[in-house]
Amino acid sequence: MIHPNSPVLLEVRGLCASVNGIDILKGLDFTVRRGEVHAVMGPNGSGKSTLAKVLAGHSAYKVTAGTAKLDGQDLLALAPEARALAGVFLAFQYPIEIPGVANSQFLRLAYNTLQTQRGQDELDPLEFDDFVREKMKLLEMSPEFLARSVNEGFSGGEKKRNEILQMALLEPRLAILDETDSGLDIDALRIVSSGVNQLHHRDKAIVLITHYQRLLNYIVPDFVHVMDAGRIVKTGGKELALELEERGYEGIGAEHLPEHEARHRAQAVAVAP
Amino acid sequence: MSAALQQLVNQPYKHGFVTDIESDVAPKGLSEDTIRMISAKKNEPAWLLEFRLDAYRTWLQMQAPAWPNLHYPKIDFQAISYYAAPKQKVKLKSIDEVDPELLRTFEKLGVPLHERMALAGVAVDVIFDSVSVATTYKHKLAEVGIIFCSMSEAVQDHPALVQKYLGSVVPTGDNYYAALNSAVFTDGSFCFIPKGVKCPMDLSTYFRINTEESGQFERTLIVAEEGASVSYLEGCTAPAFSTHQLHAAVVELVALDNADIKYSTVQNWYAGDENGVGGVYNFVTKRGLAKGVNSRISWTQVETGSAITWKYPSVILRGDNSVGEFYSVAVTNHLQQADTGTKMIHLGKNTRSTIISKGISAGRSSNSYRGLVRVAPTAAGARNHSQCDSMLIGDQSGAHTFPYIDVRNLTARVEHEASTSKIGEDQLFYFAQRGVSAEAAVSMIINGFCKEVFQQLPMEFAVEATQLLGFKLEGSVG
Numbered sequence: 001m002i003h004p005n006s007p008v009l010l011e012v013r014g015l016c017a018s019v020n021g022i023d024i025l026k027g028l029d030f031t032v033r034r035g036e037v038h039a040v041m042g043p044n045g046s047g048k049s050t051l052a053k054v055l056a057g058h059s060a061y062k063v064t065a066g067t068a069k070l071d072g073q074d075l076l077a078l079a080p081e082a083r084a085l086a087g088v089f090l091a092f093q094y095p096i097e098i099p100g101v102a103n104s105q106f107l108r109l110a111y112n113t114l115q116t117q118r119g120q121d122e123l124d125p126l127e128f129d130d131f132v133r134e135k136m137k138l139l140e141m142s143p144e145f146l147a148r149s150v151n152e153g154f155s156g157g158e159k160k161r162n163e164i165l166q167m168a169l170l171e172p173r174l175a176i177l178d179e180t181d182s183g184l185d186i187d188a189l190r191i192v193s194s195g196v197n198q199l200h201h202r203d204k205a206i207v208l209i210t211h212y213q214r215l216l217n218y219i220v221p222d223f224v225h226v227m228d229a230g231r232i233v234k235t236g237g238k239e240l241a242l243e244l245e246e247r248g249y250e251g252i253g254a255e256h257l258p259e260h261e262a263r264h265r266a267q268a269v270a271v272a273p
Numbered sequence: 274m275s276a277a278l279q280q281l282v283n284q285p286y287k288h289g290f291v292t293d294i295e296s297d298v299a300p301k302g303l304s305e306d307t308i309r310m311i312s313a314k315k316n317e318p319a320w321l322l323e324f325r326l327d328a329y330r331t332w333l334q335m336q337a338p339a340w341p342n343l344h345y346p347k348i349d350f351q352a353i354s355y356y357a358a359p360k361q362k363v364k365l366k367s368i369d370e371v372d373p374e375l376l377r378t379f380e381k382l383g384v385p386l387h388e389r390m391a392l393a394g395v396a397v398d399v400i401f402d403s404v405s406v407a408t409t410y411k412h413k414l415a416e417v418g419i420i421f422c423s424m425s426e427a428v429q430d431h432p433a434l435v436q437k438y439l440g441s442v443v444p445t446g447d448n449y450y451a452a453l454n455s456a457v458f459t460d461g462s463f464c465f466i467p468k469g470v471k472c473p474m475d476l477s478t479y480f481r482i483n484t485e486e487s488g489q490f491e492r493t494l495i496v497a498e499e500g501a502s503v504s505y506l507e508g509c510t511a512p513a514f515s516t517h518q519l520h521a522a523v524v525e526l527v528a529l530d531n532a533d534i535k536y537s538t539v540q541n542w543y544a545g546d547e548n549g550v551g552g553v554y555n556f557v558t559k560r561g562l563a564k565g566v567n568s569r570i571s572w573t574q575v576e577t578g579s580a581i582t583w584k585y586p587s588v589i590l591r592g593d594n595s596v597g598e599f600y601s602v603a604v605t606n607h608l609q610q611a612d613t614g615t616k617m618i619h620l621g622k623n624t625r626s627t628i629i630s631k632g633i634s635a636g637r638s639s640n641s642y643r644g645l646v647r648v649a650p651t652a653a654g655a656r657n658h659s660q661c662d663s664m665l666i667g668d669q670s671g672a673h674t675f676p677y678i679d680v681r682n683l684t685a686r687v688e689h690e691a692s693t694s695k696i697g698e699d700q701l702f703y704f705a706q707r708g709v710s711a712e713a714a715v716s717m718i719i720n721g722f723c724k725e726v727f728q729q730l731p732m733e734f735a736v737e738a739t740q741l742l743g744f745k746l747e748g749s750v751g
Contacts, residue, residue, distance in 0.1 A: 056706050059698065080705035081704075084706050090706050092703065099721070099722075100718065101721040105721075110708055113707075114708050
């Protein structure tokens with residue numbers, strides 16, 4: 001939801017990044033305010049997942065120019081774990097398997113690390129078990145997932161639910177969901193989307209990276225951005241996604257217009273009650 | 274390798290200090306005279322001197338084994354001192370008389386000889402360089418007929434038992450290092466559990482090399498009579514010297530009918546620095562004889578130290594229905610080399626053995642599993658299950674598996690499973706994205722990897738092993 005005068009949460013300016021010496025992001029501008037839901041769309045190779053990984057601090061991606069600030073703080077100066085503790089969460093497109101480590105152990109370690117950071121008490125295994133089972137209901141996950149190794153042998157849909165479970169535990173300020181909808185059947189899509197919607201809050205923001213309009217029927221974005229060749233080339237409201245579905249990326253015109261975003265926000269605020 | 278991971282694996286060794294204590298050190302060099310000197314210092318009976326001299330003459334005819342996957346310069350056996358002992362003015366009557374400097378050393382190592390061990394209910398024998406300096410709980414154990422003392426004392430006080438079993442599992446000429454040990458061993462632990470007695474507490478020996486250029490050659494002998502059982506723990510550390518110390522121990526276990534021996538080791542000898550300077554050369558022969566029917570011998574080892582580890586704790590399954598087990602975690606970092614594994618020799622009917630080996634290699638180290646499963650024609654119905662898992666950290670370390678399987682009975686069943694995995698950047702990034710540091714992530718992954726082995730350790734040891742591994746690998750990931 002777009003709220004008038006909502007503070008800026010994430011501000012990206014002129015961001016350029018490369019991987020293995022190949023430039024992927026080429027001067028990306030992007031502003032997310034608290035309470036907003038943004039969808040980032042675009043053809044394969046346009047840099048959507050790179051944007052997610054750069055913001056999360058993956059070491060394979062080198063930032064070559066530009067800035068990214070979270071609540072005014074220089075995000076790029078922080079180590080990946082510090083970014084996470086500052087409230088940046090990435091739901092992985094391909095969640096990583098960690099054989100031998102029980103999911104419950106992993107989830108509790110992540111949760112307790114954050115608790116320590118917040119100056120709050122850690123939860124012991126029994127307390128955590130009660131706490132996590134409550135959160136699992138949100139995603140209609142069976143408690144048997146706690147005893148299994150992290151993501152090992154999980155189906156695509158189970159992995160994605162496990163990602164959103166982590167989002168539910170960690171309550172991030174900025175959640176970036178990288179193709180969380182891919183590989184989900186209709187029922188799983190509904191469950192995951194409903195979970196995400198319940199976690200959304202006016203102090204937090206969500207960035208959805210997706211190929212498909214159908215996700216946006218469940219999680220309705222305030223903004224839709226189209227990426228191409230490492231930049232955002234078009235910004236609009238949720239109707240832009242429908243337009244894309246109908247006409248394809250070729251059909252919408254791809255000149256880079258940073259003022260799109262400001263214009264759309266101004267219009268939205270104007271119509272807000 | 275990332276910087277965080279690098280730093281994580283490369284923590285300094287915390288047991289590297291040297292105790293300033295007056296020692297009685299024999300001149301360097303090895304000859305029949307050296308052996309006679311050791312034997313005389315220990316006031317040994319003639320048969321034991323003969324045992325030593327016989328071993329020495331055999332050793333002179335032998336060559337150091339060339340088959341291990343280990344590379345090191347030839348050891349100069351004349352450059353080593355074969356006897357080093359803290360000077361004690363009088364024979365000790367109780368632990369309170371031990372040199373306070375020595376007690377402080379063991380406190381520093383986390384082996385308090387007083388209260389904590391008393392609370393933990395563990396009886397400890399402490400070997401400092403060549404001699405045993407203290408054995409706790411001796412009298413309490415004696416009440417149920419258990420003998421737990423240093424090997425030197427056992428030779429004086431229980432010569433018939435020592436003579437009966439010494440060399441009965443590992444003969445003097447068994448291998449190069451066992452022969453050397455048989456010639457020059459200076460002390461060690463002796464443990465005898467009589468018929469029907471379940472040892473009421475864990476027995477423990479703590480080994481410490483303190484003198485530079487000395488070798489440690491200890492000899493441990495554990496005998497469990499019919500229906501007896503015992504759990505035995507062994508820990509070891511050494512100061513950080515730039516030279517190499519030689520450790521060539523022999524451990525023999527004998528289990529009679531229905532007896533049960535569980536032997537656990539956490540080995541943390543000094544491993545040398547990141548360039549491979551210094552560190553202990555650890556050439557150890559450990560073997561158990563499951564002699565009686567339904568007997569059981571179980572080895573659990575956590576090997577983290579030493580520049581070189583050459584060690585194959587084995588079980589000869591002679592009694593029908595006897596059981597042999599080997600649970601191992603071997604961690605190597607920097608330029609450490611380990612060639613370790615086990616031998617399970619099935620002779621009796623329906624004998625069973627289990628091998629679970631976990632090798633973790635970081636830095637530029639090399640970690641090899643070498644194991645033999647032999648089923649003799651007499652071992653009808655024998656079964657073995659082996660599982661060898663390797664984990665690589667970084668991209669410059671090596672993991673190798675050399676399984677030897679020799680089955681001569683058609684009713685036997687032998688299974689071998691192996692896997693190799695790697696702690697990847699992606700796994701660490703996943704943890705980091707959830708706010709978890711590389712240290713905590715590696716520790717959790719490694720503990721998950723080693724779980725099946727750590728479960729076999731007594732609880733205090735399991736905690737120590739977990740911490741040790743975290744410490745050991747600090748800085749290695751990335």
